[in-house]
Amino acid sequence: MKKRVILGMSGGVDSSVAALLLKEQGYDVIGLFMKNWDEKDEDGVCTASVDADDARRVAVELDIPFYTINFEKEYWDRVFTYFLDEYKKGRTPNPDVMCNQEIKFNAFLDYALNLEADYIAMGHYAQVEKRDDGYYLLRGRDENKDQSYFLSRINQRALSKTLFPIGDLDKSEVRKIAEKHNLYTATKKDSTGICFIGERDFDEFLDKYLLTKEGDILDLYGKKVGTHTGLIHYTLGQRRGIGIGGVGSGEPWFVVGKDLNKNILYVAQGEENPALYSTSLIGESPKWILEKDPQMPFKCTAKFRYRQKDIPVTVDKNGDGEIIIKFDNPVKAITPGQIAVIYQDEACLGSCIIKKIEPLEEKYRYLNN
Structure with a gap:
């Protein structure tokens, strides 16, 4: 049968x-x-x-x-x-x-x-x-x-x-x-974007469901360099669409932090600005493919966004049911809310939701914690 x-x-x-x-x-x-x-x-x-x-x-x-x-x-x-x-x-x-x-x-x-x-x-x-x-x-x-x-x-x-x-x-x-085999979909292009948003304007879609409020964009020295359209429209590490022009050294601006209570968006200039980098992260809601915690700590690789190259890391746990992922080298633009996926060679071991990051330099801790 x-x-x-x-x-x-x-x-x-x-x-x-x-x-x-x-x-x-x-x-x-x-x-x-x-x-x-x-x-x-x-x-x-x-x-x-x-x-x-x-x-x-x-x-x-x-x-x-x-x-x-x-x-x-x-x-x-x-x-x-x-x-x-x-x-x-x-x-x-x-x-x-x-x-x-x-x-x-x-x-x-x-x-x-x-x-x-x-x-x-x-x-x-x-x-x-x-x-x-x-x-x-x-x-x-x-x-x-x-x-x-x-x-x-x-x-x-x-x-x-x-x-x-x-x-x-x-x-x-x-x-x-x-x-x-002459299938009808043989030449159909791949779909892009999130299924419920599709090809539409992402910010416009969010505005339908969440309240947004304009606020200040500040640089790392506390100077106002622009106005944001609502913090939900920005992602850590974002370069395009910030709306800052003709300010500073001429290098590109990047989103490096948010303050929800004060409705402030923090930005910094330069591809290699230290404020963009972190040394580790705390992940919540871990899910393991084998449904049991692996023996920790252990060395492996991880991805913090789709199609990113594997990053060498060490995975450990804390006492709160969360896991700590330490990077062998500082990593740029880790984004809270995204998924950290853990690999051992070809096998995917599981993942966690990125809760917060450890900045490369202590003085930048205020940006995201």
Whole structure:
């Protein structure tokens, strides 16, 4: 009897090829489109509906059953409210990581298992490997597309039931397979941005949900150099869009801190300004792929944003259930609210949410603590 796989189809080329490969491997494949958000773009088009139509068309081409499921309430409760709460704290969240943790590998998994699926599958560039002590999450073969960063908070239950059919392929190979089989999505461009924002103006979107207030932009000497449009619109390390021109040495300005109580945005000039650098971070809400704390301290590598090169670090814990990540060398523009993902060679060990950073120089502690 064929094993049943329920595949999350997004309407993109990756999940389309995943469906094709699963069918060729002899699985009983069912395509399922997750509708997590319902809002039209500036042209009055609901992009979720367009993507669902594309996914349905591929399912027809492959002769597999196709359905849609509405997870809008779950997404709002578990992901979007988290997103807004983080911005209220002055932090910059990563909702895509939480979407994987709470929706794709939780709510979707539950739904699929209730339909007596043996596995779920996704078109992610990552791999799962069963070892003696559990299921490991490995990087995708394509270094440029590896998505283990976004999957770093899923658990053993999910990994034991998950297939990543394109995880051992390069993106170029995926495109070639789609073109060879004349799939409708073969030339469709990759989606960018957060799913509920899409291609729209990010600041404009935030203003719909959160109150903003203009305030002073100060340099490291306390001199006013501009006016910000609301602290939620700025991220530590940000260079573009600050709105400071013709001030100072002529070097670019960077965001280096926020004071929520006083509504102040701090900036500094120069690519290598010491205020941009930190030596360690404290991470909250750690999640380990094997669901048990590794023996600490230990040496490994980490990423603090997607597509960043691996950073050599030492991981330890404090007495508050948090972890401390110490960098071998100072690191630039670490952003509270983002995800610190921990690796041992090809294996993703887990991740934590960046709570605060230790500045390179003590005098800059006031900027973010």
